[in-house]
Amino acid sequence: xxxxxxxxxxxxxxxxxxxxxxxxxxxxxxxxxxxxxxxxxxxxxxxxxxxxxxxxxxxxxxxxxxxxxxxxxxxxxxxxxxxxxxxxxxxxxxxxxxxxxxxxxxxxxxxxxxxxxxxxxxxxxxxxxxxxxxxxxxxxxxxxxxxxxxxxxxxxxxxxxxxxxxxxxxxxxxxxxxxxxxxxxxxxxxxxxxxxxxxxxxxxxxxxxxxxxxxxxxxxxxxxxxxxxxxxxxxxxxxxxxxxxxxxxxxxxxxxxxxxxxxxxxxxxxxxxxxxxxxxxxxxxxxxxxxxxxxxxxxxxxxxxxxxxxxxxxxxxxxxxxxxxxxxxxxxxxxxx
Amino acid sequence: xxxxxxxxxxxxxxxxxxxxxxxxxxxxxxxxxxxxxxxxxxxxxxxxxxxxxxxxxxxxxxxxxxxxxxxxxxxxxxxxxxxxxxxxxxxxxxxxxxxxxxxxxxxxxxxxxxxxxxxxxxxxxxxxxxxxxxxxxxxxxxxxxxxxxxxxxxxxxxxxxxxxxxxxxxxxxxxxxxxxxxxxxxxxxxxxxxxxxxxxxxxxxxxxxxxxxxxxxxxx
Numbered sequence: 001x002x003x004x005x006x007x008x009x010x011x012x013x014x015x016x017x018x019x020x021x022x023x024x025x026x027x028x029x030x031x032x033x034x035x036x037x038x039x040x041x042x043x044x045x046x047x048x049x050x051x052x053x054x055x056x057x058x059x060x061x062x063x064x065x066x067x068x069x070x071x072x073x074x075x076x077x078x079x080x081x082x083x084x085x086x087x088x089x090x091x092x093x094x095x096x097x098x099x100x101x102x103x104x105x106x107x108x109x110x111x112x113x114x115x116x117x118x119x120x121x122x123x124x125x126x127x128x129x130x131x132x133x134x135x136x137x138x139x140x141x142x143x144x145x146x147x148x149x150x151x152x153x154x155x156x157x158x159x160x161x162x163x164x165x166x167x168x169x170x171x172x173x174x175x176x177x178x179x180x181x182x183x184x185x186x187x188x189x190x191x192x193x194x195x196x197x198x199x200x201x202x203x204x205x206x207x208x209x210x211x212x213x214x215x216x217x218x219x220x221x222x223x224x225x226x227x228x229x230x231x232x233x234x235x236x237x238x239x240x241x242x243x244x245x246x247x248x249x250x251x252x253x254x255x256x257x258x259x260x261x262x263x264x265x266x267x268x269x270x271x272x273x274x275x276x277x278x279x280x281x282x283x284x285x286x287x288x289x290x291x292x293x294x295x296x297x298x299x300x301x302x303x304x305x306x307x308x309x310x311x312x313x314x315x316x317x318x319x320x321x322x323x324x325x326x327x328x329x330x331x332x333x334x335x336x337x
Numbered sequence: 338x339x340x341x342x343x344x345x346x347x348x349x350x351x352x353x354x355x356x357x358x359x360x361x362x363x364x365x366x367x368x369x370x371x372x373x374x375x376x377x378x379x380x381x382x383x384x385x386x387x388x389x390x391x392x393x394x395x396x397x398x399x400x401x402x403x404x405x406x407x408x409x410x411x412x413x414x415x416x417x418x419x420x421x422x423x424x425x426x427x428x429x430x431x432x433x434x435x436x437x438x439x440x441x442x443x444x445x446x447x448x449x450x451x452x453x454x455x456x457x458x459x460x461x462x463x464x465x466x467x468x469x470x471x472x473x474x475x476x477x478x479x480x481x482x483x484x485x486x487x488x489x490x491x492x493x494x495x496x497x498x499x500x501x502x503x504x505x506x507x508x509x510x511x512x513x514x515x516x517x518x519x520x521x522x523x524x525x526x527x528x529x530x531x532x533x534x535x536x537x538x539x540x541x542x543x544x545x546x547x548x549x550x551x552x553x554x555x556x557x
Binding site: 194207 | 347349350353354356357360391417418419420421422424425438439440441442443444511512515516518520522523
């Protein structure tokens, strides 16, 4: 609230009051009142006006300044009302009441949507649990009846897609439903490779694992999902001859980095910055192998929830490297303090 | 023969698990009435219980708590809930292992095998003719001679030994190796198989592994 703007806003009142003052002065002269008294009354009148406007100005400025400053520092601006102190002047009270109503109604709406989202997520979780029962049965049936074996790749696809739905729902959830603890990276890597063994063996891809025998801080299940998405890309976009996927770690001062490197078809430089965007399929997505543009998007989203950093490097036609950075223990201790 | 109790409320799944375990030489009992689950489980005195979490009346977790008050029987929790939290909780209630659905048959069998092994951990050796296999040391012993095997060679030998006298396809062998975290490709399998044969010759076992063209391998 600037003084200049305030005066501008009050210009009509000021003009009217000054007009009336001049009129009164003129009348006093007409009735031949002593000039000294006229001057005195004049000065008095101006003083009264000044103090009146200053008082009103200060009262409002104080209220609005406090409010605007608080708003500035607020991360979630829509909570502004919560920081407003009740003003003492009338029009301020009207504003306060109106904002109170608006904010209340907005909160009700937000709560409704929040509830809907949570309900939906819970339904998805329930549905996923349900669908896994017949899926387990199918997998066992394939094993018990070898003539069903050719269903394996299709069932595997269903399994992967179901996982994606589940983690999509989880990635959007507001509440925290992961558990960060010391996790053996080797166990996670082994589990993920085992899960994808059919496709790896089918395409005759060579797997190389180097010093992954380290512990990181993460949620093992989430990490399995993320690694699964990355590995599944490496398999999908592998070349036909001498395909190889290498998983290794690099030990940095502040973090442990897991590198997933393949010698597949790589990513176009123009596509590279966008591979973690939602629904982005790029050049590779159009070459055949089905692609939804969800895998890496979910990886990035889940990674940021877990406090991990994920990056990609690639040379078209030669390789793709995905890096996952796990902060070391000190980092978590630092944030806990 | 180990007795395994299957506690799973989905009938089709229960029957498939039963058929899988029967086929792999386990004695199985299934629970069909979930009203007195705990008593039924304890009275049938199994060596191991496969326990689903979502069950009618009592949940798997509650059953596990009740079982643990009276018995130390091995329990593997099978569940479609797959959060880290569920796993930690189950283990804290006293489960010996935790497998999430959809589980793959070989994984399930391997978990069962490794749990049951804990019971007889002192005699953790396999035998082939007069050869003693020691998986923990990764060695074979025959007439005082000790033969050191690599992880891959041991894996191959153990699998062939489990199916001694029957033909094992390359696919089955690869699947087993991958399930035990030996991620080798086709060529490496051939190389390792040849090395294993040469090593076996060193302790006087000649031509015990035969190649059946177009079918696979057989340990005689």
